[in-house]
Amino acid sequence: MTEPAAPPSQLPPPSNDHYLGLTRANIMGTKAVAETEDRVRKALKHAAMVCIHGHVGLGKTFAVHTVLRRHAPDTTIRLRFRQAHNMSELRGALWRALELPGEPHQSADLCGQQLKGALEQQPRRVLLLDEAQWLSKPALEYIRDLWGDDEQRAAVIFVGSGTIRQRILSCPALHSRIYDWYQFTPLKPTEVLNTIPAYHPIWTDTDPDLILYTDDHAGHGSFRNWAKLTLHLQDALEEKPRPHAHQRPRTLGLQPPRPHHPPRTPAQVKSASGRSEV
Structure with missing residues (x-):
């Protein structure tokens, strides 16, 4: 007897993770990716709730998608919010993500029971809530109720920017149940130097000073x-086209200034030339 085919993954293909479909970009094993993997693995192990947060453009969603493709490609239920949802819309989105038949029950209680039953029948599910800063306080409390206490029906991963931490803090019952947090921050200069030349072939062999200059003026430690x-x-x-790789960034005017030498004192001039120029 053949086993039923696994449902298609709800995670997007890796090519969709890169901004505007940037080709030839590599997945970089940064500290943030390692920290994200640690928390996601523990969430899967304990069916716990974790929150990955930080400013926009730092690679939160990219990291979470990368980790979940490794550890839960076929069991992730992915919801991404682009605007605030009312409770009916949230229940409907969960219903469709769980691929339940028919339409959600009009009764909130009955619909909730069916959603909980579906999660209990499909153990080891992962509920990924991306752009979770759009979730209202009632929505966050509803997610906590779906997760349960004794049941712990699914691992829950909140990913968000802006006010997501403050929103969760405003829900004490939810906040007390968050197993772990991780905050993304911009790449430090040493991380930029270690990461960007390998991030994309176009930056390979670029002068390190030019990499840092570019980050100071335009990159700001943000992968986006x-x-x-x-x-x-x-x-x-x-x-x-330019013939030499080290000249590539200069096509955008990203050329570091020449070293600045402060005016010399008369004593320094005399020492250097052997005579006074005063």
Whole structure:
């Protein structure tokens, strides 16, 4: 007897993770990805709730998708919020993500019971809530109720920016049940130097000073910013190809200033020339 085929993954293909479909970009094993993997694995192990948060453009969703593709590609239920949902819309989104037949019950209680029953019948599910800063307080409390206490029906991963931590803090019953947190921060200069040359071939062999200068003025430790820069640079190179890799960033005017030498004192001039120029 053949086993039923696994349902298609609700995670997007890896190519969709890169900003504007940037090609040839590599997945970088940053500290943030390692920390995210640690928390997601523990959430899966304990059917716990975790929150991955931080400013926009730092790679939170990219990291979570990458980790879940490794550890729960076929059991992740993914909901992404682009605006505030009312409770009926939230229940409907969960109903469709769980692939329940028919339409959600009009009664909130009956619909909730069916959602809980579906989660209990499909153990080891992962509920991924991306852009969770859009979830209202009632919605967050509803997610806590779905997760349960004794049942712990699914691992829950909140991913969000802006006010997501404050929103969860405003729900004491939910906040007390968050197993762990991780906050994304911009790449530090040493991380930029270790990461960006390997992030995309276009930056390979670029002068380290130019990498840091570019990050100071445009990258700001954000993968999304670096993806934008890479796309702009690709376009510029297609229009005006340059023969040497180390010259590529100069096509965008991203050229570090020459070293600045402060004016010398008369004593320094005398020491250097052997005579006074005063």
